[in-house]
Each structure stands twice: as structure tokens, then as C-alpha cells.
Amino acid sequence: MPQTSHNRPLPYETSEEARLSDAVTRYFLHPAEDTLQALERFLAPHGASPRAAAVAIQAADAVLDAEIEQLAAIIVQQGSSLVCRAGCTGCCCHLVPCQPFEAALIGLYITARPELRAFFEAAYPEWDERTRGLRESYLAWGERYYRDGVDDGTHRLEDYYTPCLFLHDGRCRIYPVRPYPCRSCVSVAEECRAPAAPDGRPGMRSMDCGAYTTHKHSRTALTDLLWKICGPGPHAAVNRPMPDLVRCFLREGFPAVLRYASTPR
Ligand code: SF4
Ligand code: SF4
Structure with missing residues (x-):
């Protein structure tokens, strides 16, 4: 469903936010140096604003959703x-994992819904207990495995297979603001739902739709730009588990999220 003012997860608070959203959409539809520079002119005056980052991510998500429908x-x-x-x-x-800017969108969405906030606060300790000691080291291994093609043997793919904190009664509690790894993932392989081998676990036969269009490349340019405006720059970014970033946002705010997502492991 295309985003309208009625179903937008994060409603605009100002006309400036609507213009920022339009600039993001223009860039994603026509990714080029001039549209990226125009976007930077819109974003830069906001500085490290969680709302500006969230509005930008929300606009990018809407473009991705439309592209997936076309695919x-x-x-x-x-x-x-x-x-x-x-x-x-x-x-x-x-x-x-997710970007701190996606965590800002999720955090603002949760903040506007006290019942969802209460759900998150109640669910986090159990998820933390269930995944503690594994999630950071698994993420670091996965980073090397997928980014560098190096399997250092510290983990196996099947080591982490446990429900997401936001999965409740078979539904995603933050579906409208779910981050890129969830949003971009769809499958055409029947085996995805009924895997015959461990490496065919559900989800492992899915495709990353954003990589089949210019979206993923443009999204990297957007998040690099946000890192440049909000923090130490994209070179410092460290993958963190999405629920941890969201918790950090809810408890300590956006500057703390940026610090957490740029502190070496
Ligand atoms: S879609 Fe993503 S955020 Fe939602 S429950 Fe699934 S893994 Fe969690
Ligand atoms: S497990 Fe596979 S088939 Fe099921 S929702 Fe995920 S990607 Fe789609």
C-alpha cells in the first residue's frame, strides 16, 4: 500500500519534514550526484536530528516497498x-542488525505507542538472557563471513536461530517500521518454508530485493550521508543488534545510539 498521510508510520510534524521526505524520494527515483547533493542541502541543517533521520529512512522504505511490488x-x-x-x-x-537511523524510526514509532513500549520493556530482558553471550560475537563473525568472505570458525550459521524480540503471536510488532534486512527480504523458493538441510533454514533462500535495483546502493549513500552529518562518519559504523539499538534510543536518546553504533567491539 503506498504511504499516505493517513498510514505513514511516522506522521510529519512540519512542512520541512515533508520537503525532506520528497527530497529523499527524488534521490531514490533519480540517484545521481545532483539529487544527492540536493538531499544533503535538506539534511545538513537538521544536524544530528533523530526525526530528520527517521523521516529520511521512512521515505527510503516507501520507495523500497514500491519497488518490491514491481519486482x-x-x-x-x-x-x-x-x-x-x-x-x-x-x-x-x-x-x-540495523542502522542507528532505522533505530530512530523504530524508537519514535514505539515512543508514540505506550502499549508497544510496555511490550518492548517486558520482552527485552528475556530476549537479552536468551541471546546474551552469542549475539555480538555471532554478528562479528557474520560481518567477516559476508563482508570479507572469511569464516574464522568461531560460529556456524545455525548457531543463532531464535525468535526476534518483536515477533509476537506470529506477527511483527513493528512491521510498518521494520529495518532493511527484514523489509528487503522475500523468497520465491518453496524450500524457504520447508528446508531440507540446515543451511536451507527459513529465510536463507530469500533474495535481497534492494540489491536487484539501485535501492541498496542509494541507501548506502543515504546512510553514509547521515553518518557524515550526525556522527563520526560511515568509516566508524559498527553493526549492532537492532533491539539493542532500539533500547539505547528509548533509554538514552539518539546521541547515545550514534555513540554505541560507532564504538569498536
Ligand atoms: S520482521 Fe524483522 S523486526 Fe519484525 S519480527 Fe521479523 S525479524 Fe523482527
Ligand atoms: S521464511 Fe522465507 S518464505 Fe517465509 S517469510 Fe521469510 S523469506 Fe518469506
């Missing part, structure tokens, strides 16, 4: 179909 239509034309269905939550048992 799905092409896949259907070719005679296949997406196997993802409501209630299939296999890919919600992976460890999801």
Missing part, C-alpha cells in the same frame, strides 16, 4: 510467485 509483478509474469505469506515467520529467527 513481485515481474516475477509473477515470469510464471513464479513469492512464497512469503502472512504468518510465515521463519526469517524472523535470524539476528537482525
